[in-house]
Amino acid sequence: MGVRALFRRFWPFLRRDRLALSLAGALLVVSALMDTAGIWMFMVLTDDALATGELAAFWAPAAAWASRWWVPRRRCAADSCPPK
Numbered sequence: 001m002g003v004r005a006l007f008r009r010f011w012p013f014l015r016r017d018r019l020a021l022s023l024a025g026a027l028l029v030v031s032a033l034m035d036t037a038g039i040w041m042f043m044v045l046t047d048d049a050l051a052t053g054e055l056a057a058f059w060a061p062a063a064a065w066a067s068r069w070w071v072p073r074r075r076c077a078a079d080s081c082p083p084k
Contacts, residue, residue, distance in 0.1 A: 034068070041065045 014021065041061050049058035 038065070038068060041068070 041064055044061040045058065045065065049055070049061065
């Protein structure tokens, strides 16, 4: 049985969960993009700032890297999320 036949067969049973599945898929894409952005920022830090030895090239990517880490934790702290 192919993938298309499986979707055709089971898609009607997922009527109530289609919105949740769509949201989960969108969040999966956003998560992958954030991971890619983190790797890209690390590349900019190492190639442009550390390899050349210019401290001025360090601050913008470092601030972006720190905000990528700090903003979700502040938001979670405001919402009283449990620590991870």
